[in-house]
Structure formats: structure tokens, C-alpha cells
Amino acid sequence: MDTDDIRRLPKAELHLHIEGSLEPELMFALAKRNGIALPFPTVEAVRAAYEFSKLQDFLDIYYQGAGVLVSEEDFHDLAMAYFRRAHADGVVHAEIFFDPQTHTERGVPMGTVVGGLASAQRAAEAEFGLSSKLILCLLRHLDEDAGIQTLKQAEPFLDRIVAVGLDSSELGHPPSKFAQAYQRAGEMGLKKVAHAGEEGPPEYVWEALDILKVDRIDHGNRALEDPKLVERLRAEGMTLTVCPLSNLKLCVVDAMTAHPLKRMLDLGLKATVNSDDPAYFGGYVGSNFDAVSEGVGLTDAQIATLVRNSFTGSFLSEAEVAARISSLDQALRA
Ligand code: HPA
């Protein structure tokens, strides 16, 4: 399949941090709108700073960038820019992470964040027919009580939020740190996902499964180091939200030719392709498919499987999944 074929396939994106879709041009525009000084003189200087050797290098600059987001309109504009790019790549459904603590810690209310994202969600549905759901991520470098407080602040907005997630600095912050918070999220009726096995060891993936009782694993690359864990993930049909360009930029893989995606599929794992933080890692979901497909030589059947997994691994209803798969099958025949 070539680039255009891949973009024509209707697909879901399941691993996208909305703050990670903040392109430098919009960062500058919002900084100006809000009278915020940026530590970079130009858009080019911002892009030049995007050289990372590990997750934390990226996180430091990502949290700094998010500081330009202040008003409901800012969050609306941010999400709308993402939806436009996603739509161009054939995304018909997106399950979007947001990091409320990054904003509430600066005095931006939860309602401002969710309000702006929600108005963009409605606009994207109307303009592009693109459906979406929000996943509230807890920052794992903060303590569990802060996470539980954040869940409480989200209570008025639960009609928009489908799941809880766990992101930020993985090493030293195992899933077990958030056992009570995830228990609470479950009682609130939320689905559960967690970043695990991006930089952290297989043990963190076991904890996400056994202690947090997640419905999906975000990344999961390092699960491949543990054959028993691979068997567990395979037997359960656990969805892995894999992010090839992110893995390359954060040095989780040494080269795209060494990316484990094909191996995951060969092992019977239910992998998907996603963009993670596209403004920082060099491309949206279409570019992620292009890069990994070229790197490891995916077959057309494997690309179709990855796209099918994006729907069956989503939090859409069974009827909605069936409808999306049927339009995917139609596109594959065309
Ligand atoms: N890993 C962990 N935390 C994150 C990421 C990621 O790839 N992107 C945004 N927050």
C-alpha cells in the first residue's frame, strides 16, 4: 500500500496527547495572544530544540510548550488543528489524552480545558464526521493523592471522558503507585489505560494488567522481553497502542528498521499505530504508518490488520465498531 492508500483507509487513533499536537506556529500564536514570553526566538528555533535522547528530554519541553494554553478558545484551537490533520490522514475516530494537571497546576480550571476540547469535538463531528472521546491522564511523576483529586475535579465532565490514563515519566513511577486512583476511576465508570513498557520494564506492564486492570496498554514495547507476558497479552487480546515515530525520536528503538511492530503482529499481539505527540515527533498517524511500513516492510494484510485493530481496540460500542469495520472493508476492496 502506498502513502495515499494508507491515508484513504478509515481508521481510529487511540494514542494521541492533545498537548503533543501543539505545533510551534500555534505555540507562537497562542503565546502572543496570551502575552506569554517563550524561551525561543523563532518557530525554527523551537523545532531545532526537538532533539531527544530519552522520554524526560521530551517531557521537559512538552510541559513548557503547554504553558501557552490558557483560555477555552486556546484548547479549542489546539484540538481543532489536530482534528484537521487527523481527518486528512483518514482518522474517523480519535480517543484523545489530555493532561489536566499540567493546566490546573497553573491555575487553569478543569472546566476551561474540557470546555475547549469539547467544543472542538462537536465542531469536528459536524465538519468532518470525526467522532472522539477524551481520556483523562494522570501525571505519574505527581503523587497518587493529586491524581485522586484530579479525578474528583473531573466529576462534572464525565459525559465527555471515557477513560483514565497514566502518562509522564515512567521510570521510578510504576503503575502500582496508582492502585487506589484506578480503583476510584473504575467506580466512576471509567475505562482504564496506562502507558507501560515504553521505557519501563515488563514488570510495569504486568502491574498495569494485574493491579490497575487496564483495558489497553499504551506502548508496551518492552513486553517483548518477557515471553510469559507476551503470551498473556496475546491470550487476552490486549490492545497495544504503538507509536513508531515517538519510539524513534525518544530512542526507544535505534532505527525504524529495528521497530518491533512486525514482530508484535507475528507473535499474535493486537497492535495499533498511533502518533503520540505528532508536533514533537515528526508526523501524524499517516506518517507513522508510512515510516514503520517502510522500516520493517509491512504487508498490505498487516496494514489492514493494524487499522482493523484500531476499531476493535477502541471504546466505541459494538454497533459502532461493526459500522466502522464495514466501511473499512469497503475501502479495502476499492
Ligand atoms: N510517554 C509518557 N508520557 C507522555 C508521552 C509519552 O510518550 N507523551 C506525552 N506524555
Ligand code: ZN
Ligand atoms: Zn503517549
